Amino acid sequence: MKVVLIGVGQAGGKLTQALAEFDYEMDFDAVRGALAVNTAKTDLQTLDIETQLIGQDRVRGHGVGGDNELGAEVMQEDAVEVMDGLDGKITAEAEAIFVVAGLGGGTGSGGAPVLVRELKRVYDVPVYTLGILPGRGEGSMYQANAGRSLKTVVREADSTILVDNDAWHDAGESVEAAFDTINRNIAQRIGLLLASGENVEGVGESVVDSSEIINTLREGGIACLGYASAAGGETAEDNINAVTSITRSALFTGTSLPDAVTADAALLVVAGRPDAIPRKGVERARSWVEDQTGSLQVRGGDFPLDSDRIAALVLLGGVERSPRIDEFMERARQAQEEQEQVDHTANFQNDELDDLF
Numbered sequence: 001m002k003v004v005l006i007g008v009g010q011a012g013g014k015l016t017q018a019l020a021e022f023d024y025e026m027d028f029d030a031v032r033g034a035l036a037v038n039t040a041k042t043d044l045q046t047l048d049i050e051t052q053l054i055g056q057d058r059v060r061g062h063g064v065g066g067d068n069e070l071g072a073e074v075m076q077e078d079a080v081e082v083m084d085g086l087d088g089k090i091t092a093e094a095e096a097i098f099v100v101a102g103l104g105g106g107t108g109s110g111g112a113p114v115l116v117r118e119l120k121r122v123y124d125v126p127v128y129t130l131g132i133l134p135g136r137g138e139g140s141m142y143q144a145n146a147g148r149s150l151k152t153v154v155r156e157a158d159s160t161i162l163v164d165n166d167a168w169h170d171a172g173e174s175v176e177a178a179f180d181t182i183n184r185n186i187a188q189r190i191g192l193l194l195a196s197g198e199n200v201e202g203v204g205e206s207v208v209d210s211s212e213i214i215n216t217l218r219e220g221g222i223a224c225l226g227y228a229s230a231a232g233g234e235t236a237e238d239n240i241n242a243v244t245s246i247t248r249s250a251l252f253t254g255t256s257l258p259d260a261v262t263a264d265a266a267l268l269v270v271a272g273r274p275d276a277i278p279r280k281g282v283e284r285a286r287s288w289v290e291d292q293t294g295s296l297q298v299r300g301g302d303f304p305l306d307s308d309r310i311a312a313l314v315l316l317g318g319v320e321r322s323p324r325i326d327e328f329m330e331r332a333r334q335a336q337e338e339q340e341q342v343d344h345t346a347n348f349q350n351d352e353l354d355d356l357f
């Protein structure tokens with residue numbers, strides 16, 4: 001799928017760069033344009049992709065300090081500039097636009113939903129969000145911000161693929177220490193999904209293409225991605241059990257949104273050497289995904305790759321009824337209440353307020 005990526009905020013910019021680099025190193029050519037937008041000048045200076053600083057009048061290049069309402073305002077005020085900056089980058093060949101953001105901060109959290117809305121007004125291709133949910137251990141500001149941002153961005157985007165910051169790193173690693181691991185995994189796994197069907201030689205009937213990704217995300221709402229891989233055997237026959245077993249791991253342990261299984265639609269992509277991908281294994285795994293997700297819309301396809309490993313990617317569309325989302329929204333709601341209490345106490349201690357007597 002030919003895509004243009006727009007990172008908003010610090011996490012959004014870093015991930016956009018990581019995705020663009022992976023795509024370039026693998027020679028997939030799925031990423032046709034990349035831009036990082038932020039209110040913090042120093043965050044942009046560390047990136048190699050094209051960048052755009054917004055909100056200079058309001059925050060003078062210092063970021064919005066976790067204030068996502070301010071993040072949304074700044075994006076709205078500078079929307080014309082950002083859209084002008086994208087002119088020429090989003091060409092007719094682009095099949096989708098991805099707005100990439102950490103939903104817990106200020107700039108990405110507030111700015112992403114505004115930018116998605118603006119993009120949808122102008123472009124005909126689907127506009128998706130790749131959103132990062134704060135891990136359980138992150139502070140209440142992050143949780144509350146992400147709750148509001150998620151609610152808004154899901155309404156605006158054609159679909160929102162979520163990666164939970166607790167999902168794609170080893171247990172025991174703190175979220176901050178794990179950023180590198182998470183970002184590498186996102187670049188590889190989301191990168192492979194985007195590249196499915198791109199730059200593929202000897203395209204056969206069973207090769208997955210962009211329309212299957214778009215159709216899987218068509219129902220809107222929240223989506224997630226599962227991934228697992230294993231050493232491949234010599235022949236396709238040798239890999240029948242491997243394909244079913246990695247598909248199971250992708251859905252149960254390798255998912256970007258733990259516990260999200262019930263889905264409106266799904267796509268199973270099996271990547272590996274074309275002669276090592278077993279038709280029988282893929283078909284068996286696809287019908288297993290059907291049983292697990294309860295969806296009758298489970299697509300399947302191959303992604304020919306010159307690799308000794310065999311990998312399964314499971315894209316689930318319409319997972320918003322999952323217990324994981326309910327649990328997160330409850331956490332966000334409690335965090336917002338806690339924050340309101342903190343603000344309330346702060347008012348009592350405010351020296352600028354006169355005591356009554």
Ligand SMILES: Nc1nc2c(ncn2[C@@H]2O[C@H](COP(=O)(O)OP(=O)(O)OP(=O)(O)O)[C@@H](O)[C@H]2O)c(=O)[nH]1
Nearest residue numbers: 009010011063064065066102104105106107108134
């Ligand atoms: N996976 C991942 N998450 C990150 C990374 N950096 C920050 N985050 C997460 O993103 C959220 C914070 O968002 P940031 O992108 O840092 O903030 P911002 O959008 O730049 O907003 P301000 O700093 O308030 O202007 C938190 O939930 C972090 O855990 C990263 O490199 N990788």
